[in-house]
Amino acid sequence: MPVLDVADLRVDLRTTAGVLRAVRGISFSIERGETFALVGESGSGKSMTALALLDLMPRNGRRQAERIVLDSRDLIRLDEDELRTVRGGTAAMIFQEPMTALNPVLSIGDQMTEGLLEHRPGTALGEARRRAVDLLTRCGVAEPERRLPQYPHELSGGLRQRVMIASALMTGPKLLIADEPTTALDVTVQAQILDLLRELQRAFDLAILFITHDLSLVRRFAHRIGVMYAGEIVESGVAEAVITAPSHPYTRRLIACAPDLAAKRGHRLGFLTGLPPRLLGVLDGCQFRFRCPVVQAACAGAIPQQRTATGVEYRCVQDPQGTAGQGVPERAAASSPHSVGESLLQARDVSVSYRLRGGLFDRSATIQAVRGASLTLARGEVLGLVGESGSGKSTLARVILGLEVPDEGSVTLAGTSMRAVDRRARARAVQPVFQDPYSSLNPRHTVGAIVRAPLDILGLHQPKDRARVVEQMLDRCGLPRHLFASYPAQLSGGQRQRVAIARALVSGPSLVVCDEPTSALDVSIQSQILNLLQDLQRDLGLTYLFISHNLAVVRHLADRVAVMYRGEIVESGDADQVFERPEHAYTQALLASAGRREASG
């Protein structure tokens, strides 16, 4: 008998625009000691499913289900008070953001024990604390007694997530719901947390519902996978089967979209056209049909049927035979190798430090963001700069963009020192593309105006020609023409990133600094942008400094790689060499973590 058995779960959200069908009739079950992963892009309904199980949806949410049986109690039939005994009792939950999921003003010990004291009234405080210490030890927290009186801000992100996990296990739950528990963590920490979860699962015979957007993550970690799209589980089955032999067109495309750490650079990623549907009002037919490469007329009217293939179940209007082959990702079209030219940019011994909380009088607290970093970029190459959060890679990027003056060291651009270059000349040579598509475009200007601004500032082209130049660039970046007069708020994240790229390129720079340009995007959109960047580089002969924490993306794009750790560049060299024969211990650890995360079985 499964620990959790969910049948036909639906969640509706009342919004100003109408009723949003966030979850549309999903069913799944999880056995004791089993991990079931719900995978999907943002808005697919995976997190809402997690919240709906224990009725923790936002105020505007309503859930409905045939049954949600947890440990032989049907949660759908429990009232609020009874549900409270389940929450944190039989089922515990951990969340994505360890930085915000703990109450900042309460001590760790207090937060760990309060759930137990609430669920088992009579428990002595000493006993609860002993259990907390015990669990912290099991979760790999050093000096657990010392942690109890501490406050969340005194712990690192990884440690907090361990505390969260320990805290969740206090009452000995049978089901652990983990909502993107590693997403906010650095690669090395991610691997540790996943190891920990697996270990605890074995020790406590836990059933785990694992929510994630990261397909590569679940391959090794989950026993079974459910792929969600538009509020439905479109395909589910044994993890290995779903990853290696997907049947649903969406799953196939999704897997093709993800860059692979093991693959060599140069190939094109698969992609999904279009955008996920808005799930408002009455929905009919297959909701994937708008993006489906094998769509047929029947898809609009019929309800997708449950079909079975080897090791997987999936829902599709069409027969599996009909769709086979067509969903095969185009991995083939490899781009021609770049012609790498003379040196374009040289950064030598760059150091940058920041003053923390500077007052008029104390300037003691400084942090060294970049220490003596040097790198060179040859014309026409892609240099990948990798590192974890806080490694100083974005600061270095700002120095190269001329937006920050280094304390020490120099940056030379095409032979002239950055200090000697005036801001216009610098702007014509280097341009940035930033991470967050939501803050990189001024919401008060139209797309056309945003892309045109650099031309006005730099006085490029005749004023009357500028509109045409802008249009050409936007066309080139693949933005539909009808959006040229729109405001950023009317654009999707991917479209915004296209605009940001067009803005960077419109003034014809030779170097583009891409600072995590796809980190905020879903995998299917990320692949579109990566492909676009690749095309533009080839067509315009651009040089990229490509900054990312995502090794697979760097691997996919970069000719050469530099690894940054605590403000220093610890290793750099040819991409293949660094990825295959890392020399520095940190690089090795980084690659090992990423590999462990993804390695099969």
Added chain:
Amino acid sequence: MKQSVYAVAFAAMLVSGVAVAQQQQNAITWGLNSEVETLDPYATSKRTAQLVIRNMLENLVVRDPATGQAKPALATGWRWIDPTILHLELRRGVTFHDGSPFTADDVVFTVDYIKDTANNATFAKADYGFIKKAEKVDDFTVRLLLEQPTPSAVDQLSQVLFIMPKATHQKVGARAFGAQPVGTGPMKVERFEAGRSISMVRNDKYYTAAWGKPRLDRITVLSITDNQTANAEISAGKVDFLWNITPDQLAQLKQARNVETVTGGSVAISFLSLDAAGRAGANPMQDKNVRMAIAHAVNRQAIAKTLRGESSEVIHSPCNPRQFGCIQDVAKYDYNVAKAKEFMAKSSVPRGFELKIAAFTDSGPVAEAIAGDLRQLNIDAKLDFRETSAWIRDLFGGKLTSAVVPWPSNGVYDVVAMVPLFFTGDQGDYTLDPVVMDSFKKAATIVDEQERLKLYKVGFDRLAAEAYVLPLMSGVTHFAYRRGLDFVLPVDGYPILYMAGWK
């Protein structure tokens, strides 16, 4: 009026429990519409403060509240040796509150103190300008040497010159004295909270004065600057006595049981000062036509009756008819807007101008009413309401284009108590007319009454003909007190509380 029912009910319902207690304790509480910051008569710029101080520090003579005649106080007798020398016999056996004896030295000390500019005595010029110096003849005889013949000197001495003990004052200094004054008066200070309250108890060693001995054990003075509060408090019996209330307060209190209201005379008047001399800078007041227009445009009758009281009369010269030398038989300006407009049309500013009328305390409404009337002439007149001291400072500093001047003459029954201040080229003179100046200056130095009257006639005629100022109305003093208080209505409007008692 429906709302007034509240007031009546309010007053009626609060039966005089407190008052009974007060009467049993033989004490009264005065709700003073002003704040007393110091009890040093030479540091305060407020006449009202002097009214309080008078209970503790005595003058040489006292004015009989019923007749207005000067009666012996610290001086038992006086005579003129010549028009500029006043010879005074002092009372023997009087002691100050601290036990020190009162002698001629104290009088000389007091005059010297005032005359020493280092001490910055307030009113040094206005009140004591006529005194040159004091000379001790023997321990109980002094002579006041005057600057010029001053017929009203004895009357003035009943209002000014508060005698301070030489030894004590020199020992403690002016500041300590202001907080804890030591005098010979019928009351001595018990507790003084600057700006809030003064509580005084009877001086049992007080001599038997011409009017008798003090009857009250205690007099408390509470500062209540808000009229409505004052009304409420007297109706509730928390306060027994109010002085100088407004006609509106009077109307409201008339309906209150247990409160008696009386209206007494006063030698005060109000006039509208106009900067005809241009002291505050060039201004339309320098134009005679404008002044005539203003004189015709203000409905003084209505203002006097409504804002001062039924017994207030419109005056035509800036002096009280009760004062010697006050000539009211001069050119008169009736309320006639048409005529006013004619003058205005003839003036240098036919289209009007902006005017600020400075006023303080209960002159505010008068100034506002005048401003309202002047708007008929297209004069954009505004009330410039100020705190008393600030108003005094600026009026005498020559900074006010126009101001409502309420002048109490310090209760002196002679125009000499006000004319020199405003019309003889002094700080308060916005007229600076040689004819007026000469005649008034001369009149002050002459003893012959007929001669003086003639000279005053010349001066007041000139004032009226030129409309240098707009005389408004005579003052009225309204009192309210708890029924049962035995209080003599003073002819000059200045209450002497230590003479009061409960029936």
Added chain:
Amino acid sequence: MTETQVTATDSIGVRPVGLWRRALRHPGFVVGGVLLLFFVLVALGADLLAPHDPYAQSLVRRLRPPVWSANGSWTFILGTDPFGRDYLSRLMHGARIALAVAFASALLAGAIGATLGVLAGYFRGRVDQVISLLISTRLALPALLVALAVLQVAGSGLWIVVLVLGSTLWDRFAVVMRTAVMQVSSLDYVMAARAAGASHGRIMTREVAPNVLGHFLVVFSYEAGQAVLAAAALSFLGLGIQAPQPSWGLMMAEGRSWLLVNPWLIANAGVALMLLVLAMNLVGDGLRDVLTPGERF
């Protein structure tokens, strides 16, 4: 900024419902807006709408009660004041003064505060430290006392009041604008503009200013209300706007002597004042919810 945000949805950017339509759905904004519009119309049309000359005084008809009172009459709907002037007409002309003071003071305060706030928020560092010190100083100064003292010395008049209020009410503008500008100027599009070679002037006017205009408007409507209250307090104490001008604060001060017998003298002007300030605050709340959602003011 975490590098691994997965919060961004890539669904079609839903076209935001127009600001106007959202504003019109905000009940507070609608009520406040209608009230404010009413006051503005009354103020503008006071000459036509007022039944009498607000200055026409007649001491014989003083203190007539309002129409609903037993002795009231329709000639003087809200009665007459202690000088026999028509209360309603004065109330209407008073709206003019109140609005003039409100808008002019808030505008002046806004000019001072926004300039300081934008400079501090944009340039940060030393500039910010100096301006922050200035703001702290301003906050520590008892504004009302200083205003009273300055008015006492500088004299009276509408424009002096505006000057005094404008130079004391700027702190909230500065604080809010500073924070808002700091937030905006740390956004990537400002970085992009800098990278594109734009000058500080261009960045402040084209990139930053349009995005903090909402904050300015919100603070403006609150501070306009504050200015009305402050001006009334000054008038009530007898400083600032002087009689016989029909300032509401003055009318209340005048009515105070009649609190026991004619409470309507105070009540009616007070209600008018309260409604105007309420209108401004409601509009402010509405603008806050619509223009700067999620911000506290």
Added chain:
Amino acid sequence: MLALLGRKLVEAILVGLIISFVTFLLVTWTGDLAIALGGLGASREELQQLRTTHGLDRPILVQYLDWAAKALSGDLGRSFFSKEDVLPLILSRLPVTATLAVCSIGVGIALALPLGILAAIRQGRWIDHTAQSVAAVSQAMPSFWSGLLLILLFGVNLQVLPISGYENWASFVMPSLALGWFVFPILLRLLRAGMVETLNTDYIRTARAKGLSPRRIILKHALRNAVLPVISLAAVQFGQLLGGSVVIEAVFALPGVGQLAWNSIQRADFPVVQAIVLLVAVIFVTMNLLADLINGALDPRIRRA
């Protein structure tokens, strides 16, 4: 925490210095002190003499340093008017105003706390709308007006409270209500906003996922966080009330600092005004420091920083 406090202290001292200099300049520029000292009758020569004896003819900076040195030793000069020492004069009035401020803040908090919490947890419901409407109305009422209405109600119609003056605790009831009524919406808005924000945080979701009771979640987890800024605000409000109680003290004839300030302003008694402004500023800055200390004690992020 210590570093933060040190920085705040430096800022406080700087603010004090600036304000002292500004007020000093105001006093020096706004009137001829010699005339103020000399009174009405002073002649030109006398004035000149006064200037020399009081050092009014020296450079302004010298005069300021002289004044500041005295001020630091507690000598804030003498009243032009009552010739009394300024500091004891003000200190004698301070208890009244401080009591009023404390009571007003008390009234404000007593109203804001339950209403703010209720409004936040019933966000969008009628109680929320009611609380916000009441706050909007009360924020639009000038405090002197509500004071007068209170007088009408309690003093005149019901006759249960003294109308004015200062005798006992009853004298503070109406003024505190009037001021507290004005302070309450500011506190309410902040508390409500803080509660709403806190209730939407991840850690509240964590607490809910732990199955804690709503009472515990609101009082222990949410309020602890939401109340932090309210404490700062209350301290700031306290400081502002000291300087802002002028009108209410005038309405109720409360003999506090406000009334003293107002009277002194009216009679151009600038040493008193100057000292009050300075004192209020110092108290304001001190209250801010105190609020930081309290916040530091309640918020571990600051305490251990």
